[in-house]
Amino acid sequence: MNHRNEDYEKRLEQLFEKAQHLASIWGLSLLMRDVSVEFSDADDSKLGQCDLRRMTITLNGVLLLPENETLLHETLCHELAHVVAAYRYGPRIQEHGPEWQEYLQRVGFTPRPVIPAAEIRNGSPAPHRRAHRSTGDRSRGDAR
């Protein structure tokens, strides 16, 4: 899938503004000069990742779907809070510890280290599955 179009650039720009807004609430807006945000097309179960050395946040491309808008913001905030917490407290703090949690709470999110897969829309309709029926099951009173 190719996201490199105008629409994509625009979304990325908006997202970066959102990130800047978060960082300014956290009192670290200047930090955003060094942070980059990108999307990955990799079929990965992870919604987001952050590379503290490269100061790069990578978000799963599935988050670009309109249905995942809320999760996109939560994931951005989740990852950015890692960057900000590591920047302020050093890289040795607990990954989803109190410092990280506080950043999320401060901007109105409930800190969730893991987002349940069931909340993620993947854009494709759920495969139509027939009710599972094992052949040779005669216990169900359907034998005549």
Ligand SMILES: [Zn+2]
């Ligand atoms: Zn995390």
